[in-house]
Amino acid sequence: MKTPSTPQPGTTPQPRNQPRSQHRDQHRKRPALFSGPTALAALAGVVSAAVVLAVAELIGAFFTARATPLIALGSTFIDFTPPWMKDFAIATFGTNDKAALFVGMGLTILLLACVLGIVAFRKWALGVAGVLLLGAVIVASVVTRASVKPLDAIPSLIGTVAGLVVLRFLISKLWRTREWPEVASDLGAKEPDRPATSRRAFFTASGITAVAAAAAATGGRLLSAARSNVAQAREALKLPVPAKAAAAVPAGVQSKAAGVTPWLTPNKDFYRIDTALSVPEIDAQSWELRIHGLVEQEVRLSFQDLLDAQLIESHVSLTCVSNPVGGNLAGNAKWLGMPIRDVLKMARPKDGADMVLSTSVDGFSASTPLEVLQDDRDAMLAIGMNGEPLPLEHGYPVRMVVPGLYGFVSATKWVVDLEVTRFADNKAYWTQRGWSERGPIKTMARVEVPKSFAKVAAGKVAIGGTAWAQTRGITKVEVQIDNGPWTAAVLSAEASVVTWRQWSFDWEATPGPHYIKVRATDGTGEVQTDKRADPVPDGASGWQSVMVTVE
Numbered sequence: 332m333k334t335p336s337t338p339q340p341g342t343t344p345q346p347r348n349q350p351r352s353q354h355r356d357q358h359r360k361r362p363a364l365f366s367g368p369t370a371l372a373a374l375a376g377v378v379s380a381a382v383v384l385a386v387a388e389l390i391g392a393f394f395t396a397r398a399t400p401l402i403a404l405g406s407t408f409i410d411f412t413p414p415w416m417k418d419f420a421i422a423t424f425g426t427n428d429k430a431a432l433f434v435g436m437g438l439t440i441l442l443l444a445c446v447l448g449i450v451a452f453r454k455w456a457l458g459v460a461g462v463l464l465l466g467a468v469i470v471a472s473v474v475t476r477a478s479v480k481p482l483d484a485i486p487s488l489i490g491t492v493a494g495l496v497v498l499r500f501l502i503s504k505l506w507r508t509r510e511w512p513e514v515a516s517d518l519g520a521k522e523p524d525r526p527a528t529s530r531r532a533f534f535t536a537s538g539i540t541a542v543a544a545a546a547a548a549t550g551g552r553l554l555s556a557a558r559s560n561v562a563q564a565r566e567a568l569k570l571p572v573p574a575k576a577a578a579a580v581p582a583g584v585q586s587k588a589a590g591v592t593p594w595l596t597p598n599k600d601f602y603r604i605d606t607a608l609s610v611p612e613i614d615a616q617s618w619e620l621r622i623h624g625l626v627e628q629e630v631r632l633s634f635q636d637l638l639d640a641q642l643i644e645s646h647v648s649l650t651c652v653s654n655p656v657g658g659n660l661a662g663n664a665k666w667l668g669m670p671i672r673d674v675l676k677m678a679r680p681k682d683g684a685d686m687v688l689s690t691s692v693d694g695f696s697a698s699t700p701l702e703v704l705q706d707d708r709d710a711m712l713a714i715g716m717n718g719e720p721l722p723l724e725h726g727y728p729v730r731m732v733v734p735g736l737y738g739f740v741s742a743t744k745w746v747v748d749l750e751v752t753r754f755a756d757n758k759a760y761w762t763q764r765g766w767s768e769r770g771p772i773k774t775m776a777r778v779e780v781p782k783s784f785a786k787v788a789a790g791k792v793a794i795g796g797t798a799w800a801q802t803r804g805i806t807k808v809e810v811q812i813d814n815g816p817w818t819a820a821v822l823s824a825e826a827s828v829v830t831w832r833q834w835s836f837d838w839e840a841t842p843g844p845h846y847i848k849v850r851a852t853d854g855t856g857e858v859q860t861d862k863r864a865d866p867v868p869d870g871a872s873g874w875q876s877v878m879v880t881v882e
């Protein structure tokens with residue numbers, strides 16, 4: 332029975348009828364915070380949790396499981412992310428949002444493990460129930476991932492059992508620790524036949540288990556990496572020569588201002604945004620794209636079909652809807668692929684269809700207007716990026732690239748399914764989470780040099796940056812210093828209306844604080860709006876303003 336009024340962490344339950352004086356006595360003898368039974372029970376919980384994850388990781392390597400517990404839990408969490416939280420995560424952590432998620436998850440698991448350890452120490456059955464509940468949550472999140480087989484639950488199941496065994500082993504040591512006679516006489520009575528033990532023995536057992544868990548996790552990781560040959564297959568892949576080469580890039584596409592981002596984004600610097608906590612590894616040989624739905628003829632394409640098709644190559648800038656004004660979630664690359672138009676010609680969409688829902692192997696989906704995939708903007712099923720096979724994190728072996736639309740409604744990576752359908756009948760991944768169903772890219776101009784809050788020397792200062800309005804093109808960029816007149820910047824050469832365009836502006840800077848504002852005009856003559864909008868639901872807008880100090 333528990334003390335009725337003052338439950339004390341670090342002490343064991345006392346009989347209600349104990350005299351008051353003894354109660355106070357007990358209080359004085361309370362073991363230190365980090366070495367008392369409660370703290371050690373928490374430690375036992377943490378070690379057991381590590382065992383759950385490590386064993387699942389190791390077993391998962393033998394299964395080539397698609398989702399181990401951490402990945403599955405994180406992915407499920409991401410799927411429940413409301414738009415404001417995605418927006419907040421990207422605004423706060425940028426493309427490190429996944430690392431932040433892992434840290435957050437790690438802390439949550441740590442806390443839960445401590446609590447479960449303490450509960451198990453005080454009331455074993457309750458602790459077991461808690462662990463089983465958690466195991467069920469893990470298994471549920473594993474088996475509900477896209478393209479996961481029921482057998483993928485086995486690593487998590489075995490991990491949970493292993494964790495329980497370790498928890499019982501460690502907790503039973505605590506029950507019998509002779510440094511706490513009051514524990515030994517109360518909880519220790521659960522195991523009357525077993526000999527007393529010591530705190531030291533507990534620490535040794537915990538330490539050995541923790542080291543074993545770390546070794547199992549590392550071994551699992553290494554084994555998974557060794558068993559996956561997708562990266563090698565990608566390295567070995569020779570891209571075919573396109574039937575239609577990319578238009579030559581004119582001289583002078585790069586901004587004259589030093590420090591502006593390269594016009595062509597190298598693959599390794601290309602921003603990455605997706606919901607995938609572990610990059611899907613798809614074997615190109617077994618990859619297949621199914622085109623179905625409102626079509627006369629269902630079509631299946633193999634990777635070889637793509638290699639054999641009439642491929643085109645073109646420079647296209649991608650932009651993320653989550654990009655804030657002045658942000659860097661945009662990139663420009665040379666893509667190689669098969670026009671989606673040609674694929675749709677084989678399938679022959681039926682009347683009434685107005686959308687293609689593309690789905691990735693891991694369950695992301697995008698809704699793209701059918702006519703956008705059929706017009707002459709050359710939307711493609713891309714297999715190459717800047718002369719290389721797609722990097723794994725950018726969609727290997729096949730992704731969509733659709734000029735003029737934000738990625739969330741068009742740029743499906745690891746794409747495996749195209750369903751010809753109607754906006755009225757189907758909603759894509761982010762649309763279900765509060766973002767819009769369509770996403771044409773808004774006209775945007777960005778100042779890249781000088782940087783916000785930079786200190787620059789008085790005299791001639793080169794301002795420069797990038798602007799984009801894919802499919803409409805950029806025809807003018809203007810700069811405003813403080814409240815002066817809007818003045819035209821020097822535009823760099825334009826490669827095409829589907830690539831971004833850089834600019835520069837020579838400024839005679841005078842000492843003091845100054846604000847630099849920029850705005851672009853697109854090919855239809857429309858000036859970029861100054862109306863501020865957040866990324867949610869269909870993209871940020873407004874003019875970027877950069878404060879600099881001239882000395």
Ligand SMILES: Nc1nc2c(c(=O)[nH]1)N[C@H]1C(S)=C(S)[C@@H](COP(=O)(O)O)O[C@H]1N2
Binds near residue numbers: 601605650652693
């Ligand atoms: N499978 C999959 N494809 C995806 C996404 C995703 O989460 N999963 N995100 C989309 C979004 S929001 C953007 S902006 C682009 C980014 O492509 P990148 O990472 O190659 O730059 O991919 C799109 N394709």
Ligand SMILES: [Mo]
Binds near residue numbers: 650
């Ligand atoms: Mo995006």
